[in-house]
Amino acid sequence: MNRSTPEPLAVRVATASDAAALCALVNSAYRGDSSRRGWTTEADLLGGQRTDVAALQAFIRDSESQGSNAMLLHEDVAGPACCVQLERRGEEAYLGMLTVRPLDQGSGRGRGLLEAAERYIREVWGARAVSMTVIEQRNELIAWYERRGYHRTGQTAPFPYGDERFGEPKRPDLRFVVLRKELTA
Secondary structure, eight states: OOTTSOOOOOOEEOOGGGHHHHHHHHHHHHSHHHHTTSSOOOTTTEESOSOOHHHHHHHHHHHHHHSSEEEEEEEETTEEEEEEEEEEETTEEEEEEEEEOGGGTTSSHHHHHHHHHHHHHHHTSOOSEEEEEEETTOHHHHHHHHTTTOEEEEEEEEOOTTOGGGOEESSTTOEEEEEEEEOOO
């Protein structure tokens, strides 16, 4: 099979028992020395954690009870390889924390997970668009999303300075840009 038509990535909805493994995956991919093995690190912009087990458990509990959230994950023999958080917002959805194990970045798993998330949003929730926020200084990551059909909306959102749940900023000018994609049937 050629690279332009990969098989769909097998994903499942995470349960509360997945929270600790997902927390380790997310923090390894976004922060610290382990994240530098991949290309999507935030280690130069932020220190500290990206998330914690309690936050992931709360998100997953909301997913299970209300159906307005979902955390999708793909596993291999080593455990969770990639994951993404989804929030249902009426006819739209919000996509956040797309994570791929640092040594697997560039393997196509991120693209496969993004496609699986968009399918879930469209087929399960019937949403017509998806948005996300990305730290403005992460130009390479923004370009990656743009190559997959996302566009800058012109909107920005402030970075949550002072809230250590989101990390410890290493510079004073962080903010998010909003990206959006229309989903087709």
